Amino acid sequence: MDRLASYGNDPYDKPPCRGCSSYLTEPYIKCAECGPTPFLLCLQCFTRGFEYKKHQSDHRYEIMTSDFPVLEPGWTAQEEMALLEAVMDCGFGNWQDVAYQMRTKSKEECEGHYMKNFINNPLFSSTLLGLRQMEARTADTAIPFKPTDDPPRPAFDSVLSRDMAGYMPARADFMEEFDNYAEWDLKDIDFVDDDSDILHALKIAVVDIYHSRLKERQRRKKIIRDHGLIHLRKFQMLERRYPKQVQDLYETMRRFARVVGPVEHDKFIESHALEFELRREIQRLQEYRTAGIQSFCSAKVYERVKRVREDERRKRSMLCDVLQLIQDGRACQQWLHKQAAIDAGITPVVTTITTSASGRRSAPPLNLTGLPGTDKLNDREKELCQVVRLVPGAYLEYKQALLNESRRQGGLRLAQARALIKIDVNKTRKIYDFLIKEGYINKA
Secondary structure: OOOOOOOOOOOHHHHOOOOOOOOOOOEEEEEEOOOOOOOOEEHHHHHOOOOOOEEEEOOOOOEEEOOOOOOOOOOEHHHHHHHHHHHHOOOOHHHHHHHHHHHOOHHHHHHHHHHHHHHOOHHHHHHHHHHHHHHHOOOOOOOOOOOOOOOOOOOOHHHHHHHHOOEOOOOOOOOOOOOOOHHHEEEEEEOOOOOOOHHHHHHHHHHHHHHHHHHHHHHHHHHHHHHHOOOHHHHHHOOOOHHHHHHHHHHOOOOOOOOOOOHHHHHHHHHHHEEEHHHHHHHHHHHHHHHOOOOOHHHHHHHHHHHHHHHHHHOHHHHHHHHHHHHOOHHHHHHHHHHHHOOOOOOOOOOOEEEOOOEEEOOOOOOOOOOHHHHOOHHHHHHHHHOOOOOOOHHHHHHHHHHHHHHOOOOOOHHHHHOOOOHHHHHHHHHHHHHHOOOOOOOO
16 A cells, blocks of 8 residues: 555546546556556556556556545545645635535534644744745736646547546537537528518527527536536545445435535535434444443443454354355365465465466456346356456446447447457457357447
8 A cells, every 4th residue: 555645636637547548536556567657547447457568467556545644643645635725715714615625524623723734833934934035025026827737638439538428628518418409400490581470480489499408408517517517436436425325315316406506405415414324323322222231331342242243153154155165176275375364363365366388377267246237147248257357347338338339330340349448458359259249249
């Protein structure tokens, strides 16, 4: 775990992922063997075993993150940067807005931490004095202007472009608008002097209908802009902060966000998240009362004994795992080594890479047990995912992309499939050959 990430908190400051060209968000992966240019991958491409040129999926790697304290315990480096950005956006003294933008700290915590570490801290006195002197020297000079970076321009039909729904930031427009062919009804209309009253009124009605369709298009754009739905990954990261039950409510109530403002919608979700936390705390206290616990000291002992009891129950269930692995001698040996390492109190290291007779290292089939999307695959597709070492969710996404392209063009060539799927070319070939053999797509 690399505790000193070399880039800032803004994903636009980092190089894009080498696999899918999306902007990196912490934590992300840095290859420890490829260099001198850093080879960075997002977690999705890393889990898919992305390989490119000299980079192999079995290289040593580092996990880049800023989730560590800097000035005082309880405040990570990422939260420090978020606090400074919130103060710059909301202004000094607007602690309620600063806390709302941070979401992880209260108003009092933000104010106290900022005043203690950035205002009243003697270590910054010399820096503040130098800034005042520099400000006095440059008071009469022109303020230097630095142009901002260009907005991202993802390649057409790339992963980032699909995540942004075809949005083009440089034009503040979408590749395909809502009601995209609304202008076709107007392209042949021409107002002439010899039009009858009925024909003139009909043309006016068509123009009014077109205006209403434009208003609906702008209304949808406003909803997307106000609720920040363009940055889908950032929106999903904010959604993952909540427990599973609150995430389900978020998904259900998302359709009602169009009738309220973004602040009211966020307050509604936050209030339900708080209600969920209170209900869970009440259930915990009720459990303590049922167990006859009358003090928090006794509650700590109860929680510790409860964890020990769950560990014992888990160890008793290990026999079932051994029986399932007994037919695979190699998997059984790996499992035994892992359990021995756990019992010894060290981190288990299980070797999953084997060496073939030709000298090239190859990985064993991927275990699909418990992976999302496995139930949507048939037996042949499961066998393909195991051999190619591709998670079911990624396979379903690639399959749907190839099917759509094949339907659109009436067939698909291998070169087009490789341009559409940015993964290892050998894996792309196996997926392409499998879909051709099963009759899902036609060969162009």
